[in-house]
Amino acid sequence: MADADEDVIPTTSPSGADDLEDETQDFRFLAQLTSSATTGQAIIPKRGTKDFEPNPTRSQASALDAARLAMHTALSAVRVHSGRSHLVGQYFPDQDDWRWDDSGAGLRHGRCVVVYKFKSTHLKVMGQADRNNWVWLLPEEALFLLERGSLDIRWPDISGSRDVTIEAPRHEETAELQQSVEEETNSRSEQSEVILASPSRQDPQVGELPMSLQGAYASFIGKDGLTLERYSVYAGLKRAGYIVQRAPTWHDNDPASVNGHAHPQPLRESTSNTTAASSSALISANWSQPGTFSSPASLIHRLVSWLFRPQRAESCPSLGPLAAPGLYRNYTELFRALSLIPYHDPDTSLSATSAAGGVNAHQPPPTLTCSPQPPFRVHFHVWKPSGAHTYRKTAPPPPDYRIAVIDARLTSMPTLSQIGDLLDSQPEDSLSKDKAGRLETRIKHGRRNILLAVVDMGVVSYLRLSDACFGAEKLFEQKAKAGSKGKGRGGGGGRGKKSPGQRQGQRQGQKTGN
C-alpha cells in the first residue's frame, strides 16, 4: 500500500513489525520465514517490492502469478496431527453436557470441548480441569487450538439408538458409583466395551468424525458470546504470544463489578472502589466550572490550600490581582497561588464522591449509573508473554491490558460519557515515579487505561484510551525539588496546569482513524 505513510503520521512503536502487518504481504516471504525456523536465522520480509499500477508486461504478470501461487500453497497446507503429539478433544453441542466443574450448572461458562488427555504447553494458560483431570476448553480456546493444528476435535457420534453426547458425561458422573447402571446404558455400543474393561480409569471414547476447520467455526462462533470479532482479537493476541483470558464482563449482561473466577483477588477491592466512584465523571464535569462552592470537593480543596498557606488571604480574581498581596518567598508559592483553573483529578473526584454519598445517604448507589454499557465493556484480560512462566490459571496476576472488542461497522467512536464509564470501571493502573521517570511517560500512561480493539471485517486496529491527569504533575514543584528554586520557567508550570482535558485518547495503532 503506502510506502510513505509513516512520514506523516508519527508511529508510537518504531519497530517495523506493525507496519508489515498493515499490508497485504507477499506470501513468497513466508517460505523464508518457515525456512528460518530450520536454519535458525530469522529473516524479516522487506517492504516496497510492490508496483504502482498494472501494466501489460509479462514480468509483472508472472510476478503476480508467483505471488498468488505462493499464497495458495501456503493456505492449502494441511493440519496434521502425528503420533505422540496427537491431542483429541470431544465436542458437545448440548449445553447440558458441559460440565467442567462438579459444583453444578451455574459455572459452566460455555466450556463445550473436553480433552481427556491434555498434554500440551497450552495447558498452562488454557482450559479448566475437572476432578477426572479432563480439561474443558472454552470455544475460543478450542477453535484456536484446532486452527493452529494442535488439537483434533471430534464431533459426537450419532447413530440411531445411542447418543454419545449424553453417554460420556454420564459416565463421568457415575463412574465410581453406579457401574451396573453404566453397563446397561452402554451395553449396546461397541465402544463401551473398552470402558467396561476398566471402568474407573478409562477415559470415554471420542467420536469418530473429525471436525473440520469450517465445522469448528460454524460450531464455536456464536457459542457463549463468542463473536467472530472477539475471536479474531483473541487469536491475533494468542499468535503474538500473549496470555488471554475472558474478562468477568464478557457477557453483555454480566454485572460489571462482580469478579469472576478468572479475576485476581487483590483486584477485588480496587474494582469495587472505582465502581463506587462511578459518577466521578459527572461530578468532575460539574466541578470544572470555577466557582461551584457547593461541591464538597472544592471545599476540601479550599481547606487544604488554606492549611498550606494560611498566612495569605484568598485571591479573588474577579476583583483584584491574581496573586493575593502578601509575602512570597519563592516562585513555587506564587505558582500555586496562580493555579486557578480546576482540573480533573481521579483521586480527588473519588473522595468527593464518597463525601457526597455520605451527605445524601438516600441517593441510589452510583454503581447503577456507571457500569459500562455494551458494546464498550472489557472482554479480555491480557498478560504479556514475558510473564508466562509465573502465570497461573487459578490465581492470575493483575492483567497488563484490558481489551474491549468493538465492531467497526456497527459502532462509532465512543462518547465522553461512554469512555468515562468504561475507564471508571477499571482498577487504577498508574505508573509510579520510580517506574517511569519522565513526566510525559506517566501522563501518557494515565491513571487508568483500556485498549479498544476495533475490528473492521477481520482487520484489527488497537486504540488506547487513558485517563490522563495533567494537573497532578506539578512542574514547579519538581523544579523546586531539583534545587533550581526560582529558576523554573513559569511557562512550563502554567501549561501543565491549564490543560483541562480530562481524558486523553491516543492512538497506538499508528494509522489515524477518521
Add this chain to the structure above:
Amino acid sequence: MDASADLGFDYKPDLPVPISLVGGRYLLFDVKIATFLRREHRICGTTIGTLPLSPSQNLFLGVPVEIMPEEAQLLVEQGVALIVDDPRAHDEAIRSADKARRADYLARIQKQSTQVEQLRVEEKEASRKRALDKRSTNSLAQPSATSSDRPANANANANAGLFDFGESEAPTARPADSSAGHDAAHPSVESPVKVLPNATSSSNYHVTPATSRLLLPTPPSTPKLEIDDLPSSYPLYRHLHNRGFFMTPGLRFGCQYTVYPGDPLRFHSHFLAVGTQWDEEIDLMELVGGGRLGTGVKKGFLLGGADPSGEVRTFSVEWAVM
C-alpha cells in the same frame, strides 16, 4: 508452472460457490474457491485464520478468508456464489444419519492422512539419502564449492515439501526425485471415493480438514438474493469494483475501502474511498482531514455515492500546495 495445475490453483469450481455465513460474517474456507474468486472476480477478502505452517506470527494468515457483506452481495447478485448458513448446515449434517456422506468425508480424511504419511516417509528417505550423500562427499574431502551448494538445495527441497501437498485430492508435487507421489493419488475432485473406512485406522497421522465439503448437504437451489447487513456505501463499492479495482476494508487508513488498481499482493493502493449519500451533508473538516490524510500516504481521498437515479459519481480530493 506445472505445480500450479496440480494444486488446484487454476481450479474452476461449479458455480455458485458456497459462502459460509458464520456469526453474521461471510467466510470462505476452501482455498481453491478463495483463489478462484481472487483471480476471476477481484474479491480478496482478509485472511483471518492461523497458518498451521507457522502458527505463531501475525504477518501471514490463512483460511478462513473473511469477505465484506458488499462482496458477498456482489457475488450473489452475479450468480457466482450463494450464502450458506453454516451453523445450521453443520447441525443438520451432524444430526442426520446419512451414512454415505459421513463415509465420504471420512474417506477423504483417510486419504489425506495416508498422503501425508507417504510424504513424510519420502521426506525421511530423502533426508537420509542427503545425509548419506553428504557423508560420502565429506569423506571424499572434496573442494568446498559443492558442499556449500548442497545445504541450500536441501533447504529448498524441505520448503517445497512443507508446501507442496494440497488441501485435498491434489497429488503432492514433490520435486523430481519423488515420482511416487504423482501416481499414488490422482483421483478427480468430483468423484469422491465411496469406500467405507476401516474403523481402526492404522495411520499415525490424523488430519483436520479445512472444509467439511463432503459432509454438508447440497445447498438449496433457490438462495436468497439480499444480504442483511449491507452498508449504504454498496453502490460505490459496486461501481469501483466494476471498474476493475480491488478493494479491502480500510479503517486503519481512515476510510471505508482502500482501493487498489490490481491485486493487493503486488500493487499499492491508489485511493482511500468513503461512501456518502447523495443529500448527505459533508463536514468540511472531514474533507480537509481526508484530503490531507490521503495525500500524506500518497493516495487520493475518494468520495462517492449514488445519485437519485442510481448512477454513482465519485470525487477525489488531493491536498495541493498553494
